[in-house]
Amino acid sequence: MSRNNSMDIEEFFNRLDVGENDFSGVDLSGTDLSEVDLSGINFSGADLSGGILCKTKLWGADLRDANLSGADLRGADLRVTRMESVNLENANLLEVNWHGAEIYGAYFYNTVMPDGELVTEPNSYGLSVQTYSTLASEIVRSYKVFYTDCIGFNSLC
Incomplete structure (x- = not known):
């Protein structure tokens, strides 16, 4: 699919229903995708600006270079999501779970x-110093739990 293709919501869901998952470069700006399971979908370079993605499941999705400016992502599942260079200006990420997400180079402003x-x-650069410290603490805690679980299984760790 070529970049910046405008797509109406009906066409999007029709393609999703037949198993398509590559929506790179698509323009779905201003659409409501709340509470939809979009796990593993490819939205790289897509325009989702102003979209409503509350409680949307985007686990493992590819959002690299996507435009999510002004998007409402409250409560969305962004675990293990690729978000490098994503635009999150004026976005609402309240209660988003982004554990394991790759967010290097993401743009935050009024977010x-x-x-x-x-x-x-x-x-x-991706994160404020305070948020980076919080995430770093979570990573250290996760590692300690993983390490503790692996004691006695050195060949696996």
């Missing part, structure tokens, strides 16, 4: 973060 923090300064 409500999962913990309710508002990023008020443009940040093209």
Whole structure:
């Protein structure tokens, strides 16, 4: 699919229903995709700006270079999602689960973060220092749990 293709919501769901999962470069700006299971979908380079994606399951999705500016993602599942260079300006990420997401180079500005923090300064590196510290602490805790679970199974760790 070529980049910046406008698609109406009916066509999108028809293609999704027949098993298509590559929607790279598609323009679905302003659409309501709330509570839809889009796990593993390819939205790289897609325009989802102004979209409503509340409680949408995007586990393992490819959102690299996507435009999610002004999108409402409250409560969305973004675990293990590829989000490099995604535009999240003016997006609402309150209560988003993005554990394991790759967010390097994501752009945050006037973005409500999962913990309710508002990023008020443009940040093209991905995270505010406070949010980075919080995520780093979560990674260390996860590693400690993983390491503890692997004691005695050195060949697997």
